[in-house]
Amino acid sequence: DAKTTQPTSMDCAEGRAANLPCNHSTISGNEYVYWYRQIHSQGPQYIIHGLKNNETNEMVSLIITEDRKSSTLILPHATLRDTAVYYCIASASYNTDKLIFGTGTRLQVFP
């Protein structure tokens, strides 16, 4: 799996957009970019994934650069409940492929 690099921590005011960057410059052609988050003392939760097109769901948007070497997860209106560690992972699409977690970004949303 391609290695990913994320900032250790970020702060965001409640109601503002949180933009979480991820660098995956060695990503291979069959690898998707997956985002998970882990709220304190819970199991991680799947958020979104994409290959090369931008993706959006009811929670977030995922912007992937054209060369696929980096991506940004956007929480358009962060809430206090979005405080968590966010992990960006590059992984192949088949479901027997293991997920290798990096250090992630600890997002703190403050009032």
Next chain:
Amino acid sequence: GAVVSQHPSWVICKSGTSVKIECRSLDFQATTMFWYRQFPKQSLMLMATSNEGSKATYEQGVEKDKFLINHASLTLSTLTVTSAHPEDSSFYICSAPHSGYGNEQYFGPGTRLTVT
């Protein structure tokens, strides 16, 4: 979304005893499940891949005789920590990919093991 459960949610055991942790996929079948360990303020570390009907695949540095994995059915995988020691105290988490969702994996809530 798919649901994965773990039991127990927390356990305290004495040094030298064995502890079994169960991971169940509640509303889907999983031929593959994954076991992770997480120490305080650290990321998840993959321990092993559990395969239904065959032996588990362990990551480098993980002792297979200490962490026994059994994938008994398409909805159940168990992790047994044998002869537990205080350094095995950790947060153990399982995950299972839903076959219809690519590699979108669903994680259990975790089991906190404390060895005294």
